[in-house]
Amino acid sequence: MKYFDHAASTPPHQDVVQTIAEVMERHYGNPSSLHRAGEDSAKLLRRAREVCAQALSVQPGEIVFTSGATESNNLAVKGAAFQYIKRGKHIVTTTVEHPSVYEACRHLELLGFEVTYVPVQADGRAAADQVLQSVRKDTVLVSVMHVNNETGSIQPVEDIGRRLKAEHPRVLFHVDGVQGFGKVPLALSESGIDLYSLSAHKIRGPKGTGLLYVHSGVKLFPQLSGGGQEGGMRSGTENVPSLVGMAKAFRLAKDASEANVRNWRLLQSWIVDEISGIPGLVLNSSAEAAVSAPHIIHFSYPGMKPEVLLHCLEDEGMAVSTKSACSSKISEPSRILLAMGKDRETASSGIRISLGDEHTMDDAKELIHALKAAVQRLNGLKGGMK
Amino acid sequence: MNNADLLMLRFGEITLKGKNRSRFEKAVLTHVKRLLASFPKARITKEFGRLYIELGGEPYGQLLKPLTRIFGISSIIPVKEVPSDLEMIQSAAREYIGSLPLKEGTRFKVNARRVWKEFPHSSQELNKVISGPLLQEFPALKVDLHEPELEMRVEVRQTRTFLYSKIIPGAGGFPHGTNGKALLLLSGGIDSPVAGWSALRRGLEIECVHFHSYPFTSRKAEEKVIELAKVLSEYGGAVKLHLVPFTEIQTAFAKEGQNNLIITLMRRAMLRIATKLAEAGGALALVTGESLGQVASQTLPSMNVIGRATELPLLRPLVMMDKDEIIALAQKIGTYELSILPYEDCCTLFIPKSPTTNPNLRIVESMEQHMDGLEEMIELAVKNTVTMTLTPESAARLHEETESESGRQSLSQSLPEREESEDETIPEKWF
Numbered sequence: 001m002k003y004f005d006h007a008a009s010t011p012p013h014q015d016v017v018q019t020i021a022e023v024m025e026r027h028y029g030n031p032s033s034l035h036r037a038g039e040d041s042a043k044l045l046r047r048a049r050e051v052c053a054q055a056l057s058v059q060p061g062e063i064v065f066t067s068g069a070t071e072s073n074n075l076a077v078k079g080a081a082f083q084y085i086k087r088g089k090h091i092v093t094t095t096v097e098h099p100s101v102y103e104a105c106r107h108l109e110l111l112g113f114e115v116t117y118v119p120v121q122a123d124g125r126a127a128a129d130q131v132l133q134s135v136r137k138d139t140v141l142v143s144v145m146h147v148n149n150e151t152g153s154i155q156p157v158e159d160i161g162r163r164l165k166a167e168h169p170r171v172l173f174h175v176d177g178v179q180g181f182g183k184v185p186l187a188l189s190e191s192g193i194d195l196y197s198l199s200a201h202k203i204r205g206p207k208g209t210g211l212l213y214v215h216s217g218v219k220l221f222p223q224l225s226g227g228g229q230e231g232g233m234r235s236g237t238e239n240v241p242s243l244v245g246m247a248k249a250f251r252l253a254k255d256a257s258e259a260n261v262r263n264w265r266l267l268q269s270w271i272v273d274e275i276s277g278i279p280g281l282v283l284n285s286s287a288e289a290a291v292s293a294p295h296i297i298h299f300s301y302p303g304m305k306p307e308v309l310l311h312c313l314e315d316e317g318m319a320v321s322t323k324s325a326c327s328s329k330i331s332e333p334s335r336i337l338l339a340m341g342k343d344r345e346t347a348s349s350g351i352r353i354s355l356g357d358e359h360t361m362d363d364a365k366e367l368i369h370a371l372k373a374a375v376q377r378l379n380g381l382k383g384g385m386k
Numbered sequence: 387m388n389n390a391d392l393l394m395l396r397f398g399e400i401t402l403k404g405k406n407r408s409r410f411e412k413a414v415l416t417h418v419k420r421l422l423a424s425f426p427k428a429r430i431t432k433e434f435g436r437l438y439i440e441l442g443g444e445p446y447g448q449l450l451k452p453l454t455r456i457f458g459i460s461s462i463i464p465v466k467e468v469p470s471d472l473e474m475i476q477s478a479a480r481e482y483i484g485s486l487p488l489k490e491g492t493r494f495k496v497n498a499r500r501v502w503k504e505f506p507h508s509s510q511e512l513n514k515v516i517s518g519p520l521l522q523e524f525p526a527l528k529v530d531l532h533e534p535e536l537e538m539r540v541e542v543r544q545t546r547t548f549l550y551s552k553i554i555p556g557a558g559g560f561p562h563g564t565n566g567k568a569l570l571l572l573s574g575g576i577d578s579p580v581a582g583w584s585a586l587r588r589g590l591e592i593e594c595v596h597f598h599s600y601p602f603t604s605r606k607a608e609e610k611v612i613e614l615a616k617v618l619s620e621y622g623g624a625v626k627l628h629l630v631p632f633t634e635i636q637t638a639f640a641k642e643g644q645n646n647l648i649i650t651l652m653r654r655a656m657l658r659i660a661t662k663l664a665e666a667g668g669a670l671a672l673v674t675g676e677s678l679g680q681v682a683s684q685t686l687p688s689m690n691v692i693g694r695a696t697e698l699p700l701l702r703p704l705v706m707m708d709k710d711e712i713i714a715l716a717q718k719i720g721t722y723e724l725s726i727l728p729y730e731d732c733c734t735l736f737i738p739k740s741p742t743t744n745p746n747l748r749i750v751e752s753m754e755q756h757m758d759g760l761e762e763m764i765e766l767a768v769k770n771t772v773t774m775t776l777t778p779e780s781a782a783r784l785h786e787e788t789e790s791e792s793g794r795q796s797l798s799q800s801l802p803e804r805e806e807s808e809d810e811t812i813p814e815k816w817f
Contacts, residue, residue: 019816034604043609044812051817057448061723166487190447248817 001314002363005321006202007149007179007296007354013204013252016245020206024241031238032227041240048240051247052211055254056188056196064212064230065243069178071223072197072212073100075234076174079220080141080195081108087170088138089113094126094145094155095339098176101143102335123291124153124284124340128160132167141172146180150323150336150352151285152296154184158191165192172218178202182253183261183293194218198250204357205249206242256357264294264355267364271297271353274368280379282346284337297353300337300346304378309351312378316370321352389485390446390464393453394550395437398460398558406564411437413561414458417623421452438465450554455621457587458561466549470505470542472515475549479516479538482549483524486536493530496520498540505542516540560589562622567591568671568701569664571656572627574611574729577675577704579618579721580712584703585673586621593667594618594625595660595771597632607729612776617721620778628663629772632656635763644753645738649683650745651753654695655764661696662768671699677712678705682741691745 029037031045053060066072095117105115116134120126157175174195196213226235269287285298306322337347422428427442468478498512541548570582572594596611619625639651676684716722
């Protein structure tokens with residue numbers, strides 16, 4: 001099977017797998033224990049933190065390890081909202097955030113917070129001006145993702161961050177960076193970003209690990225109470241082997257980033273060209289570097305349930321995705337595509353192709369070949385399906 | 387501004403020092419060069435008594451932090467460079483201002499200097515012809531010649547013109563090592579790392595000494611001191627750390643039954659050991675983090691009795707500072723978070739209920755004379771001292787099964803050096 005669903009999860013790097021196995025076998029001590037076994041685990045953890053910090057060009061003390069991006073996003077959004085509740089109860093975000101930000105905001109609304117959801121334009125991008133204009137006196141947090149997980153559209157987070165810090169220095173700025181790391185450059189520490197979420201398994205690391213960058217001086221109300229690990233922001237015994245594996249994965253992803261991006265851009269522009277020539281398919285993403293991340297291509301097949309196309313492609317040995325993996329089992333129109341102004345039919349029939357390190361032009365050709373065959377097969381049936 | 391072409395480094399006090407100036411500048415140059423090793427495209431040049439780092443495309447954001455840690459540099463200025471041609475200067479100024487986030491009513495002034503007298507416009511004229519178009523294009527700017535928030539500086543030289551506005555304060559002080567060497571007593575608390583930093587800032591090279599009482603103190607306390615020494619090495623390049631086994635001496639004092647004097651006795655023994663290490667390493671003073679009146683051993687009578695245990699000058703950079711000021715400094719230099727980790731050092735053990743604030747020198751001296759083998763224990767502690775050299779890059783050590791205690795070198799085996807070697811670090815292949 002050819003796997004084109006890297007935005008959902010990636011095959012872990014062989015070196016990462018091996019590292020995790022070795023650390024798991026040899027260093028089982030609890031990093032909080034005072035004996036040597038514990039101390040050694042603590043050292044591994046410290047080194048892992050340093051390596052992660054280096055990959056982001058930040059300080060080790062600014063890294064909080066978590067169980068993944070969902071937790072990082074929850075900790076950022078709710079943790080900031082609760083910690084700074086005395087400053088106000090208003091949050092600014094966009095209509096196209098990942099559910100772990102979007103639903104966290106919805107839950108905060110139930111608790112009496114007000115949330116402004118800034119709409120996006122047809123290309124899936126929010127206007128920085130509009131985000132800035134939505135900030136009020138009682139705003140505590142602005143949360144905008146870097147790269148959208150469905151369409152790959154890039155949000156102007158550097159611009160938003162710089163202007164936010166110039167105009168409203170007290171308002172915190174959170175960026176969900178999960179789909180951006182290693183794909184779209186981001187000057188983290190120079191863009192006024194206070195909080196930044198990452199996940200390991202999107203960049204060939206292990207599942208169940210992630211991190212939240214917390215700019216020094218920023219406090220968060222912990223979501224997990226307990227033994228005070230991670231500077232009290234995230235209690236729970238640290239997952240040492242996976243965190244070491246994550247650090248390695250971040251380093252590898254950063255090192256490989258330039259070459260990967262160059263390769264993805266080539267494949268992406270070719271695939272986008274091909275898809276735009278297939279009758280019946282509608283592109284929702286572009287190959288323009290300023291607008292779209294290099295590893296995602298998104299299109300719709302209006303009038304056809306996306307699962308049908310997905311299964312046809314699977315018969316040809318190609319794995320792609322409908323909506324984002326987290327919600328792909330429900331056949332509802334995509335909130336993201338609706339927010340971009342797509343009609344209901346287009347929004348209900350989205351297919352995402354996402355590229356990985358291993359893909360070559362030959363893979364892309366096979367994929368397009370399979371796609372053409374599947375669409376040809378299905379075009380005849382379309383009328384009768386409804 | 388995110389696209390500086392070069393960084394201008396200005397020296398502080400050292401420019402006052404007549405004959406020594408070139409030695410000091412050379413010391414700064416050495417540090418800057420070492421830093422630039424990881425930024426291969428950047429080049430360093432010296433011109434008219436200033437240092438310039440020609441960035442060659444390197445992002446200056448990443449260079450900035452380590453640069454602000456090099457003592458002897460008073461300020462760092464990101465500079466945009468253009469040919470000395472009026473139109474190009476004007477357009478660069480426009481681009482420069484355009485890249486800044488401007489708020490309404492920003493108080494603004496242009497400060498131009500014609501260094502190259504052949505340039506057709508005088509400094510005064512330049513101010514006008516540069517600021518005029520800027521004020522038209524950016525209505526957010528408001529001229530204020532006396533208290534500008536944004537001062538656009540323009541220096542016209544023969545070969546090129548510099549534009550800059552942002553002046554980033556450097557670390558100040560004297561270049562590392564230009565004022566000799568001292569030995570720092572590093573406890574792991576908040577004060578001593580700050581004292582070490584103060585010594586470094588004054589141009590002292592430092593070695594650190596730490597007293598541990600394993601098994602009464604945990605190995606984590608030792609690790610914490612290693613981490614603290616690593617932070618200091620970020621300011622001083624490489625730092626030697628001497629780890630002195632203090633258990634035997636400490637328990638011997640505890641057995642004496644004069645509990646209220648135990649801290650006094652311990653501190654004196656520490657100074658004696660430190661003095662021997664200082665002499666062996668060519669250090670001419672001891673540095674401590676003492677602050678007057680802070681604890682029982684830091685009252686004036688205690689300082690008097692304790693200080694007599696050494697003939698070396700005792701430098702106490704924090705002696706007249708308030709705790710709040712010390713904490714603020716610790717936070718600034720990056721040692722505070724480590725210092726507050728809750729591992730005990732040897733001074734917090736065996737703490738008597740009421741340590742004396744006014745020890746009697748005669749009694750203390752007579753106790754020391756009557757204790758069996760104190761001198762020998764001090765000699766032994768010096769002999770069994772383990773020394774390691776730390777740099778900011780030093781990896782943490784892992785206690786692999788293969789590492790035995792004898793793997794650590796001690797003073798008795800010729801030179802007390804211990805470089806961090808590959809086999810006792812965490813396998814880097816894991817990262």
